[in-house]
Amino acid sequence: xxxxxxxxxxxxxxxxxxxxxxxxxxxxxxxxxxxxxxxxxxxxxxxxxxxxxxxxxxxxxxxxxxxxxxxxxxxxxxxxxxxxxxxxxxxxxxxxxxxxxxxxxxxxxxxxxxxxxxxxxxxxxxxxxxxxxxxxxxxxxxxxxxxxxxxxxxxxxxxxxxxxxxxxxxxxxxxxxxxxxxxxxxxxxxxxxxxxxxxxxxxxxxxxxxxxxxxxxxxxxxxxxxxxxxxxxxxxxxxxxxxxxxxxxxxxxxxxxxxxxxxxxxxxxxxxxxxxxxxxxxxxxxxxxxxxxxxxxxxxxxxxxxxxxxxxxxxxxxxxxxxxxxxxxxxxxxxxxxxxxxxxxxxxxxxxxxxxxxxxxxxxxxxxxxxxxxxxxxxxxx
Amino acid sequence: xxxxxxxxxxxxxxxxxxxxxxxxxxxxxxxxxxxxxxxxxxxxxxxxxxxxxxxxxxxxxxxxxxxxxxxxxxxxxxxxxxxxxxxxxxxxxxxxxxxxxxxxxxxxxxxxxxxxxxxxxxxxxxxxxxxxxxxxxxxxxxxxxxxxxxxxxxxxxxxxxxxxxxxxxxxxxxxxxxxxxxxxxxxxxxxxxxxxxxxxxxxxxxxxxxxxxxxxxxxxxxxxxxxxxxxxxxxxxxxxxxxxxxxxxxxxxxxxxxxxxxxxxxxxxxxxxxxxxxxxxxxxxxxxxxxxxxxxxxxxxxxxxxxxxxxxxxxxxxxxxxxxxxxxxxxxxxxxxxxxxxxxxxxxxxxxxxxxxxxxxxxxxxxxxxxxxxxxxxxxxxxxxxxxxxxxxxxxxxxxxxxxxxxxxxxxxxxxxxxxxxxxxxxxxxxxxxxxxxxxxxxxxxxxxxxxxxxxxxxxxxxxxxxxxxxxxxxxxxxxxxxxxxxxxxxxxxxxxxxxxxxxxxxxxxxxxxx
Numbered sequence: 001x002x003x004x005x006x007x008x009x010x011x012x013x014x015x016x017x018x019x020x021x022x023x024x025x026x027x028x029x030x031x032x033x034x035x036x037x038x039x040x041x042x043x044x045x046x047x048x049x050x051x052x053x054x055x056x057x058x059x060x061x062x063x064x065x066x067x068x069x070x071x072x073x074x075x076x077x078x079x080x081x082x083x084x085x086x087x088x089x090x091x092x093x094x095x096x097x098x099x100x101x102x103x104x105x106x107x108x109x110x111x112x113x114x115x116x117x118x119x120x121x122x123x124x125x126x127x128x129x130x131x132x133x134x135x136x137x138x139x140x141x142x143x144x145x146x147x148x149x150x151x152x153x154x155x156x157x158x159x160x161x162x163x164x165x166x167x168x169x170x171x172x173x174x175x176x177x178x179x180x181x182x183x184x185x186x187x188x189x190x191x192x193x194x195x196x197x198x199x200x201x202x203x204x205x206x207x208x209x210x211x212x213x214x215x216x217x218x219x220x221x222x223x224x225x226x227x228x229x230x231x232x233x234x235x236x237x238x239x240x241x242x243x244x245x246x247x248x249x250x251x252x253x254x255x256x257x258x259x260x261x262x263x264x265x266x267x268x269x270x271x272x273x274x275x276x277x278x279x280x281x282x283x284x285x286x287x288x289x290x291x292x293x294x295x296x297x298x299x300x301x302x303x304x305x306x307x308x309x310x311x312x313x314x315x316x317x318x319x320x321x322x323x324x325x326x327x328x329x330x331x332x333x334x335x336x337x338x339x340x341x342x343x344x345x346x347x348x349x350x351x352x353x354x355x356x357x358x359x360x361x362x363x364x365x366x367x368x369x370x371x372x373x374x375x376x377x378x379x380x381x382x
Numbered sequence: 383x384x385x386x387x388x389x390x391x392x393x394x395x396x397x398x399x400x401x402x403x404x405x406x407x408x409x410x411x412x413x414x415x416x417x418x419x420x421x422x423x424x425x426x427x428x429x430x431x432x433x434x435x436x437x438x439x440x441x442x443x444x445x446x447x448x449x450x451x452x453x454x455x456x457x458x459x460x461x462x463x464x465x466x467x468x469x470x471x472x473x474x475x476x477x478x479x480x481x482x483x484x485x486x487x488x489x490x491x492x493x494x495x496x497x498x499x500x501x502x503x504x505x506x507x508x509x510x511x512x513x514x515x516x517x518x519x520x521x522x523x524x525x526x527x528x529x530x531x532x533x534x535x536x537x538x539x540x541x542x543x544x545x546x547x548x549x550x551x552x553x554x555x556x557x558x559x560x561x562x563x564x565x566x567x568x569x570x571x572x573x574x575x576x577x578x579x580x581x582x583x584x585x586x587x588x589x590x591x592x593x594x595x596x597x598x599x600x601x602x603x604x605x606x607x608x609x610x611x612x613x614x615x616x617x618x619x620x621x622x623x624x625x626x627x628x629x630x631x632x633x634x635x636x637x638x639x640x641x642x643x644x645x646x647x648x649x650x651x652x653x654x655x656x657x658x659x660x661x662x663x664x665x666x667x668x669x670x671x672x673x674x675x676x677x678x679x680x681x682x683x684x685x686x687x688x689x690x691x692x693x694x695x696x697x698x699x700x701x702x703x704x705x706x707x708x709x710x711x712x713x714x715x716x717x718x719x720x721x722x723x724x725x726x727x728x729x730x731x732x733x734x735x736x737x738x739x740x741x742x743x744x745x746x747x748x749x750x751x752x753x754x755x756x757x758x759x760x761x762x763x764x765x766x767x768x769x770x771x772x773x774x775x776x777x778x779x780x781x782x783x784x785x786x787x788x789x790x791x792x793x794x795x796x797x798x799x800x801x802x803x804x805x806x807x808x809x810x811x812x813x814x815x816x817x818x819x820x821x822x823x824x825x826x827x828x829x830x831x832x833x834x835x836x837x838x839x840x841x842x843x844x845x846x847x848x849x850x851x852x853x854x855x856x857x858x859x860x861x862x863x864x865x866x867x868x869x870x871x872x873x874x875x876x877x878x879x880x881x882x883x884x885x886x887x888x889x890x891x892x893x894x895x896x897x
Contacts (some may be wrong), residue, residue, distance in 0.1 A: 192800055241761070242764065251742050251743065252737070255751070258738065261718075
């Protein structure tokens, strides 16, 4: 027996990682604050060494770029709201452990049908009721745009869900491919609308069905709609029977079957909801802001949203802050790249963003696990 | 025992192992001679696999010593066990599907100098030729039948130079023809001087293949005898032991009436094999019907079929409503449809956290699983579940920081109290419980027995699937014994003999050909 204990002591690791019980909210908040502070410190040192710039100038530029004046504040708020609504949209599916990476395509589907309605239905209305459209026709047009955006987004989400429940296809590949389908259809429609012209379908072509400006402020309507949807989904997931079913299916399909939940129905219903909200995001982008048809309208946010959703542990309220944080950094980074007198390009600010994210995601490890260092005592051999 | 016994390939002395409060092995002495086949016989949970895992380095004994070839050894890992010439073939194969047989066999061996697969293949062929294995070393695992995979596992062990082979229930997955072939190979290995331990609970196989039999019961070594000197009936006696009095309360059934009638029920599994074969029985109100059998004889499938989780191939499941005397066929009904019919069918499944409960949800939300559809509007009403959770925590003495603790954080006994508490809260007219006391300590077990008895007194038809025959004999009014998906007998719980049940559990019929 003696020789085994000695052998064990030789191999004893330096530290042990063990899962910890739930950490108190205050303490976990402190860990996160420390993580951000550490990240900023590393960013600052790196800036100093690599670029010889004063890190404080860089930080100030980032803040200035994101919220420097009213236009920038509004733009940041709008960008945040779009990222937020897509994050909220993907959440029910991910909570159900349905690996939907097709939010991009679902957003495009919604935006595309919005643009189509603006161009064709808006055009017909203008011919019949006069240009500019009378108020009632304008309202009707926006209603039609909303309806079709919701439906086409839902359709884009339901198709992979149907295939999964009927033939057990892999939803990750399927939803990814649906993205490309949406992009190609958008390209085809764009070329069809602007035949012979520049090929661009912008605000000079999509002239009807623009969202009204609330209090004379651009994007404000979009932002309000997103906040309402966020609140609704928060309540839906936490307090509704549907939300409960989503949690049960996500945690254990066996349990769901055991209590008689129709798993296939829940999957299809939830994907329809997820897709519909993505479609709504497309509507907000095209009808509420860009007034143009562009295959890049989602701009990768369908993927970023997945990160936001997981980072916020599927809590829509937390997502407000996560998406704000990401957009803030993005916008600041743009400013760093273009501000005179710094002489840096966007790559450097992306490095900074990367460092911040690394620390923030990394600190989750210390919130969930405990690291105990072994006391290194010399083995006394008898 | 004689310390200088030189014809012992392997000797265990006073080996004990506990897992938490569960005693898996207690003070086991075991002896394996050179060139013999030793059968290790015992019921489920008698500690056979744990004991063998300690020899093959998966567990380390808490107490006791292991001698190999007369020398004291310490085995800390499977690698150590190979060093001492011990190789174990597990019930669940550990092979890489996309590799060939030869690649799997050499996987993990570090040889000095260059490695040539051709040389290994030649060695594999030589081993196969010597013992009569039929194996193509270059065939990929995913193209193989179960029996071929098993052959790969055995050759793998031999390739590593094992002289002591441990086979954990090798025949469970084989057809009778394949079993015969395996036995022929085992005999040839024995004649070549290898020592073999074979774990099984099929008595006729023990008689057919082994030289000696070691019987384990409740973690203890009962006896080792020469196979030629015993009969199957004597072995059963040793395996199940004398009746132990547990003092579980059992009242006379009051006014029993047929509540659930199952007739000619058959069920196919995914592979199309009959896992339930023409089962007929009735569960009466105010009575506990026990189901006894070796694990995997179709108990789980039977309960899941009644609960509406599986669709039977044939047969009927008739529910007799106690109030209206109406008969309803539950066959092909989903759990939800069954509930909507007003049938209060409660089910405590074997897999508590994977099926009965959601581990990451708190106690309140788990209470809600059965009732969340209640109420008219789209929102959940958590209040009744919260009350129920608090009531169960209090009345069943669930040890938990609070009702909002995720159930996966609770200990096994407390998890079970939460599950049983929820299932009986609906005042069931049929209550099915699969291994409800598995892994529970004595106090929690008795609390569960009391709860089942209470339901019986309330007039529910209780179906209890158990593994401890002593418990079945003291708790149940009638005991149905099943073996490989077939009912081999329904006995009166008050007069049945333990040995009788043991024989019915293990006695395979002639026509039987799946494991």
